[in-house]
Amino acid sequence: MNSEVGINVPAKIGMPVSEIETPALIVELDVFERNLKKMRSIAEANGVLLRAHAKAHKSAGVAFRQMEIGGAHGFCCQKVSEATALVEAGIDDILISNQIVSRAKIERLVALSKRAKLRVCVDDPLNVCDLSSAAMAEGTVLECLVEIDVGAGRCGVTHGEEAAKLARLIADAPGLRFVGLQAYHGPVQHYVDAEKRNATFKDILKKVQETLVALVAEDLDCPIVSGAGTGTFRKEATSHVFTELQAGTYCFMDAAYMTLRDEHGGPEVPFENALFLLSTVMSAARAGAVVCDAGHKSVAVDSGLPKLVDVPGATYVSCNDEHGMVIDPNGHLSLKDQIRLIPGHCDPTCNLHDYLIGVRNGFVETVWPVTSRGKLW
Amino acid sequence: MNSEVGINVPAKIGMPVSEIETPALIVELDVFERNLKKMRSIAEANGVLLRAHAKAHKSAGVAFRQMEIGGAHGFCCQKVSEATALVEAGIDDILISNQIVSRAKIERLVALSKRAKLRVCVDDPLNVCDLSSAAMAEGTVLECLVEIDVGAGRCGVTHGEEAAKLARLIADAPGLRFVGLQAYHGPVQHYVDAEKRNATFKDILKKVQETLVALVAEDLDCPIVSGAGTGTFRKEATSHVFTELQAGTYCFMDAAYMTLRDEHGGPEVPFENALFLLSTVMSAARAGAVVCDAGHKSVAVDSGLPKLVDVPGATYVSCNDEHGMVIDPNGHLSLKDQIRLIPGHCDPTCNLHDYLIGVRNGFVETVWPVTSRGKLW
Known part of the structure; x- marks a missing residue:
């Protein structure tokens, strides 16, 4: 510097x-550290892993504090280059909580997966083929999560049987390994109405559970269910369904999250x-x-x-x-x-x-x- | 790289x-170069200098093309560090079209003014004192423009006598030189109604002219009247009052400027x-x-x-x-x-x-x- x-x-x-x-x-480091400890205690008390989302801060310095003080077991990134920069800085366990589809990006993703524990989300059969070919060409195995659309209407396949079919495709593809589900709902993180947040979360959970049932029918293990943001993470943490929390903003907070109230009028976050x-x-x-x-x-x-x-x-x-x-x-x-x-x-x-x-x-x-x-x- | x-x-x-x-x-370089040539021809035809605003692109590479192809005589920046990076890259004529008030920034500004042709805008007597002290301490002379509020309600002193009084303060301050007026109106650049744009511009011009009259009463020369953006620059160019155009977006354009229509329904820009x-x-x-x-x-x-x-x-x-x-x-x-x-x-x-x-x-x-x-x- x-x-x-x-x-x-x-x-x-x-x-x-x-x-x-x-x-x-x-x-403000005193506040930041209190936030880290609070999240750690909630995650540990509920037996879920914290996979903090590095998209919030994009900083290896913050990520190391999240590990040392805040008990983070790994991180999420949205982009391959974002993940690469963090791997270069010493972060070695990253889920790309996103689809990586272009040829050049897939090649970089596979190369990076040989240097760090790396996973990626998938929502398209064509993408399964491309990832499989690239992993095979490099003689490696890439761990994949199927992203299901839990109601946000962004990325993700339909939950249930369609998701299980995609998981089966991954499990059968050379060079790939199916390891779990990505189930993230962005908009609900910011719903002002606490009852609407609760109702939406129930629906998210139902979609995940139906997909888990469909995976059993496909005879597929699903060790990971990853999701949650700062607005809902306590629901995922206590769900007995989610295994990883992807909250990011929790360490810093912002004005938007500060306004959220729970059903009793107290702070939601x-x-x-x-x-x-x-x-x-x-x-x-x-x-x-x-x-x-x-x-x-x-x-x-x-x-x-x-x-x-x-x-x-x-x-x-x-x-x-x-x-x-x-x-x-x-x-x-x-x-x-x-x-x-x-x-x-x-x-x-x-x-x-x-x-x-x-x-x-x-x-x-x-x-x-x-x-x-x-x-x- | x-x-x-x-x-x-x-x-x-x-x-x-x-x-x-x-x-x-x-x-798209063919389009970019056509834009540069069009702006050059309009500026040259009207005898005004193009001081392109580098805040639009922040890129020395673009700035050099604006000089070589587009006839730019100099640039504007909004921040001292922004200007410093461009000076390091070889750009040597910059107006900071903004107020620089903190001690450390003023010291950097004065230091930079010894390496490049640098000017700054002023709208406060206290700032005049601070700039004067810093320039004196470095044994240099800093050229200042008085920013007048031409109706945007952002920075700038009241036009007319108050502006002339501030100009007099600058002219009398050791280490400073009064060289002109900054008269920029941000909101009018994007007014959808062509008549409202025209009426607002008439008011801008009136405020500048009243200030010029007040400067004459103070016996102060005013070689520079700088202003204009991509939404209004043809009005300033043909005003016989403005000497410099500060348009920035013109080289690239954007969706917002594309929607502007003139009073006949044709493109304004x-x-x-x-x-x-x-x-x-x-x-x-x-x-x-x-x-x-x-x-x-x-x-x-x-x-x-x-x-x-x-x-x-x-x-x-x-x-x-x-x-x-x-x-x-x-x-x-x-x-x-x-x-x-x-x-x-x-x-x-x-x-x-x-x-x-x-x-x-x-x-x-x-x-x-x-x-x-x-x-x-």
Whole structure:
């Protein structure tokens, strides 16, 4: 890492938070570690493995803490290049929770599977043929999960017999091994209505169980049922059906997950916000409002605007590419003031940054590169 | 550049477009060059300088073509680190079209101004003091533009006398030189109603002219009036008031600018789309729809979803972080098919990528690094 703070790196170890160049993502390490321990205790208490989703942070530094402190047994990635960068950094157990279909990507996937414990999801017979050919050509065996559509309507085959047929195809294909099911429902993670989340999860579970029955009829073992996100993971953890939890955001949290309430009105997600976008007031030319230096290029707004904290009455109300508009009716904010924003959506926000800056008690303790940033393919 | 295609780079020179790893941004060079020549001819015909905004692409490779083919006399940047990366790559005339207020950033700005022709915008008397002290400490003179709020309600002082007072403060401050006005209105670039665009531009022009009158009363020369975006640049070009055009998107275009119509119903913006996000169908498990590999992490949706081209009846209808949902009622698309998407918004989309791949006649001609990607501060 180039140590010249300000051109290539926004912070250095030992620096006070007030001197970090902005906009920059900071992680409050005390909170982060509490989140890791909480997830570990829930996973262990329920006898499920934590396969944390690295798409949330894309950082080997964070992943190692998830293993050391948070009991993670492995990770998920969405892309082969994302996984490759993490393997290069020393992470050796990765499920590609996604379909890999093009020839070049399959070749990279198979090559990577010879260097690390690697699995991939499948939802198409043609893909089974392509994966099998590539694994055979390399003289290796690739472990595959059948992805079933548990109601999200994205990737995945129909649950039940169709899924079992695909599993049979994999089991019979040279160079492949069927090891389990991928059953992830993205939208339910963010359903506001707790009853709708519960009802949807029941349906997810029913689809998985029907598929397990169909697999028995095909005489196929299914050691792995992998799924869950930060919004539902306690349901999967206590289901006695899922064997792996794929939550990612839990370690940092974001404004969208913070709003979820359970059926009793309490927080649905038992984690605290550890991730903040540090920003600076760059213009105070108008009364009652200021402009900060954080916009679309440093914070994702697909799940809502970031939440400004610690400034009574002030609200982040809109943004452009490099500017954030803040209403400040009480006039608390002045030029050069540093502010903290909770990103609306963790994953695409981390994806915008090259570094995550770990801070404790007001000082920088670590600077984690976003290892897989830009690894889109 | 690491030449191993697929891990660090999505393409190499000479490769057919069909083999580019996806998702990846490609630039159709024939179209790009036509756009550059069109902008050059309009700027030259109207005697205004083109100071192309590098925030659109953040790439030195693109900037050099804008100079060589497109007649660009200089560039704009939004951030000091963005400008620094471009100076390191050989670009030597940059206006920071933004306020730089924190101590560390000002020090970097002043240091950079000793290596390249650099200007900065100012909208606050306190900032004048800080810039002056820093320039004095380095024994240099920093050229400043006063940013006026021409109606966007973002940064900028009130036009007229208040702006002239700030200009006077700059002119009298040791280490600073007042050289002109920054007059940029972001929202008007995208106003759908042509009459509203025209009326707003008249108001912008009035505010600039009143400020010029106030500067005369202060006995201050104002050699530069800088502003304009891709949505309005012809108005600024023909205004006889603006001396510089700051358009950025014009070289690539995007889906949002494509929709603008002039008062006669023709295209408001005379450029063609040169930028496409190349994507691949990664799941075709459901009838009438497919899933492609391009979502929030590879295409910005703040100005609308990307437009799928060349597939009759098919539409990109929603996305998650790494997935794009495509309705395909006619069943044209199959697993592994490569598709092209026009990004809704050019600037934050380029910001997501490490490379822009220049293609011509179906083959890769150049691979431009996004020089200032991640340079947020």
